[in-house]
Amino acid sequence: MHDRILILSASVGNGHVTAAEALKKSFEAEDVGREIRYEDVLNFTNPLFRRLYGKAYIDLVNSMPEVLGWMYDQLDEPWKNEKRRLFFDKLNTQPLVKMIREFDPDWVVCTHFLPSEIISDLKGKGKLTCRQAIVVTDFDIHALWLCRNFERYFVAIDEGRHYLESLGFPAEKITVSGIPIDPKFALHESKHEMRRKFGLDPDTPTIILSLGGFGVGKLDTLIDSLRTINTPVQILAMCGKNEELKSKLEKEQVGTVKIVPVGYTKEMDEYMSASDLIVGKPGGLTTCEALAKGLGFVIVNPIPGQEERNSDQLLENGCAIRSNNPATLGYKIEKLLKDPERMSSMSENARRFARPDAAKEIAQVIKERSA
Numbered sequence: 001m002h003d004r005i006l007i008l009s010a011s012v013g014n015g016h017v018t019a020a021e022a023l024k025k026s027f028e029a030e031d032v033g034r035e036i037r038y039e040d041v042l043n044f045t046n047p048l049f050r051r052l053y054g055k056a057y058i059d060l061v062n063s064m065p066e067v068l069g070w071m072y073d074q075l076d077e078p079w080k081n082e083k084r085r086l087f088f089d090k091l092n093t094q095p096l097v098k099m100i101r102e103f104d105p106d107w108v109v110c111t112h113f114l115p116s117e118i119i120s121d122l123k124g125k126g127k128l129t130c131r132q133a134i135v136v137t138d139f140d141i142h143a144l145w146l147c148r149n150f151e152r153y154f155v156a157i158d159e160g161r162h163y164l165e166s167l168g169f170p171a172e173k174i175t176v177s178g179i180p181i182d183p184k185f186a187l188h189e190s191k192h193e194m195r196r197k198f199g200l201d202p203d204t205p206t207i208i209l210s211l212g213g214f215g216v217g218k219l220d221t222l223i224d225s226l227r228t229i230n231t232p233v234q235i236l237a238m239c240g241k242n243e244e245l246k247s248k249l250e251k252e253q254v255g256t257v258k259i260v261p262v263g264y265t266k267e268m269d270e271y272m273s274a275s276d277l278i279v280g281k282p283g284g285l286t287t288c289e290a291l292a293k294g295l296g297f298v299i300v301n302p303i304p305g306q307e308e309r310n311s312d313q314l315l316e317n318g319c320a321i322r323s324n325n326p327a328t329l330g331y332k333i334e335k336l337l338k339d340p341e342r343m344s345s346m347s348e349n350a351r352r353f354a355r356p357d358a359a360k361e362i363a364q365v366i367k368e369r370s371a
Helices: 015-029 047-063 065-075 082-091 094-103 113-124 158-166 191-197 216-226 243-251 268-273 284-292 306-316 326-337 340-353 358-370
Strands: 004-009 035-040 107-110 131-135 152-155 174-176 206-210 234-240 258-263 277-280 296-300 320-323
Touching: 004 015, 004 094, 004 113, 015 035, 015 284, 015 358, 094 113, 107 113, 107 358, 113 131, 131 358, 152 158, 152 358, 158 174, 174 358, 191 268, 206 216, 216 326, 234 243, 234 268, 243 258, 268 284, 277 284, 277 326, 284 306, 284 340, 296 306, 296 326, 296 340, 306 320, 320 326, 326 340
Parallel strands: 004 035, 004 107, 107 131, 131 152, 152 174, 206 234, 206 277, 234 258, 277 296, 296 320
Antiparallel strands: none
16 A cells, blocks of 8 residues: 555635644545645645635625625536636636645545636546546535546445436446544533533533634624523523634623633534533534434524535435524523434434544445555
8 A cells, every 4th residue: 555645725714724733633544645745725826826725715704695696506516617727726826726736646636616626627637647536525516616527436325326316427436425523523521520620510501612613793693592591591602713702702791601711722622521411503514414413403604505505415314403583592401402312313313424534435435445
């Protein structure tokens, strides 16, 4: 086994990068390749392109999500504007192509569509001979993920395989693997032990509140609504790197609901193990991590486009409820907490839908095809 493997992603949101890191860890654990390298393709573009590609997305999410949803739908037509998009991409990614040629990988594994379409184009013109694997990091396959030159597609669900086959993609080149997450999310830890570790009451229902992507005004409404819950409950408010929000929540301990603000952590798997429900936006990676931990999902304010479609899958599979009005969120959660049978059913459905070993499966498939 002597292959050199290059994993490429783009830091547009956290999900694509998290998937790439999970793959790198699994490739190393499964002894896939003698040299495994991960790169963020935006580091190989000029500052203007990087700003447009990365920051523009975040700005749209925060200020004009409906525009993002419209763009998502407009671009979701197979092979539409393919040449124009490639010209723009290649114009701004010459250093990326240079790096790929210098590293000379046997496999390039992409967890974002930006590098995958560039590599596909170069392969088609005979300028690159490496094999390409494309790992789709949402349940739904948007047209931007479609490439003509590849050796393997890894998709989240059977519906994705069916979609690719309907477009004429060879069935033997498609693997339904799930979305790659860190292998630690597959571990089953004691709920009570994890609660004790984090200073929580071991017998009180616990909700993990994923606060990424919420604007300040919406956050206040969300927290105020959660404080109306009368049933004993403790809420882990995951603030990430937002220190201002963390200190604000620490000062505002009012009412009977216990809110525990948590800053940036690498123990998200253990916090999930301590919880019964997750409340937040259904991004592909967060969703898969929560499913692996058997958490029912309470969907709030999904971003139009991919998160809306992820929501559909969660609802179809009985893993989630949806709160369209933040003001009624507390009411909906309290109703759920008083229905242990439904809570249990959502948890079972989540585990059934989960693919916690996706990264390991992808590593094994690539290893087999490299032998």
